[in-house]
Amino acid sequence: MGRRPFGKRRFQGKRSYIRKNDRIRAPQVRVIGPDGKMIGVMSPDKALKIAKEHFLDLVEVSASARPPVCRILDFGKYKYEQSKLKKNKLKSKSTKVKEVKFRVRIDVHDFDTKLKRAEHFLLHDNKVKVSLMFRGRENEHKQLGVDRVKQTVECLKHVATADAPPRLIGRHVSVTLSPLPKGQRRPKYNKPDEIAEPQEHIEEDEDDLFQESDDDIDVEDGGDDEATPEETALEEPPSEPKSSED
Numbered sequence: 001m002g003r004r005p006f007g008k009r010r011f012q013g014k015r016s017y018i019r020k021n022d023r024i025r026a027p028q029v030r031v032i033g034p035d036g037k038m039i040g041v042m043s044p045d046k047a048l049k050i051a052k053e054h055f056l057d058l059v060e061v062s063a064s065a066r067p068p069v070c071r072i073l074d075f076g077k078y079k080y081e082q083s084k085l086k087k088n089k090l091k092s093k094s095t096k097v098k099e100v101k102f103r104v105r106i107d108v109h110d111f112d113t114k115l116k117r118a119e120h121f122l123l124h125d126n127k128v129k130v131s132l133m134f135r136g137r138e139n140e141h142k143q144l145g146v147d148r149v150k151q152t153v154e155c156l157k158h159v160a161t162a163d164a165p166p167r168l169i170g171r172h173v174s175v176t177l178s179p180l181p182k183g184q185r186r187p188k189y190n191k192p193d194e195i196a197e198p199q200e201h202i203e204e205d206e207d208d209l210f211q212e213s214d215d216d217i218d219v220e221d222g223g224d225d226e227a228t229p230e231e232t233a234l235e236e237p238p239s240e241p242k243s244s245e246d
Contacts (some may be wrong), residue, residue: 012056019060020075021048029060041067063241081115097176099239104145115155116189122159122179125194131174145173149159153177158186 004026013235019025031039031047034054038049051072059078060067071078098121100114107214118128130152132145149166153175167174179185187195201228 018075018079019063020057021051021144023070024048024058024060024070029070030067031058031062032071033070034072039094044070047072063218095127097127097129099131102130102148104132104134104141104148106148106196112189118152118156118177119159119187119189120194122156122177123185123190125179127179128156128177129174130177131172134171134173135204139171141175142168149173149175157189164228 026044028041029040029044029047031050033039034056035048039050047070048058054072056072057075057078058070058072060068060070061073069136097151098118099117100121102114104109106114120132121128132149134142134145138145146166152163155165156177160179161215162178163178
């Protein structure tokens, strides 16, 4: 077997330029007119002559077709539309939705910690679902949970806006927050060095931070909620001490 000759191969990877006018080498091309209608199959020279009559360019839009497809159009306008489509495609990437869970009787420090984490997600272009679940006797005062969710939305208004008002469904109340444009976001709970932290490090402990503890799980037994030992101690009067004679 002979050795491959030195030098670069002619075609490597995907072609990044667009052939137009005299650079179209195919013997026959399928031509689409300036009005978008099919003209037919012809030689590139004939198609280029038609393009010049309309003061336009002959542009190859599908090189892989047999024969290649060319359009008669304004090349400058065509390049602008292609670059615009590319930018829109980059912007339309799927947005991740992170969930941050709250409680009605959450501690102030824990509330600030969750606000900080929610703000971090929003600063990294993620949507945030703020959810709150009622347990036990909290179901009798659901307005407190709705107020807590509204408070969260108000505390994050500097980086996000609510897609809709909070929704109360069964034992859950939730709202989805979308990040504001980058120029309008004003970090409040995160420092600059914390904002620059890679998103991957944040996602590693996400489940540990936001999963419910064993004490938060409400067990459905079909009856009244079981009282805690502290509540039992408050409800039952202390027993009288027994006499020595008994």
